[in-house]
Amino acid sequence: MDLSSLQGIMVIVGPILLAIAIAWAMFHNKGSRQEVQATEDATRRMYDQQDRDDKARDNGGVA
Incomplete structure (x- = not known):
């Protein structure tokens, strides 16, 4: 696996992980x-x- 394919994977997976983290924080940041x-x-x-x-x-x- 060369550097360009690793960069391509990061470009795709990075925003997905960021969206998951933001969604998790929004759902768990509610008070009673x-x-x-x-x-x-x-x-x-x-x-x-x-x-x-x-x-x-x-x-x-x-x-």
């Missing part, structure tokens, strides 16, 4: 429903707090 819900709740609380802070600042410090 409880984790996702906890994140959503924390984000909502953070936005609500920021909104209250903005309104207090706009009203001269009165919430």
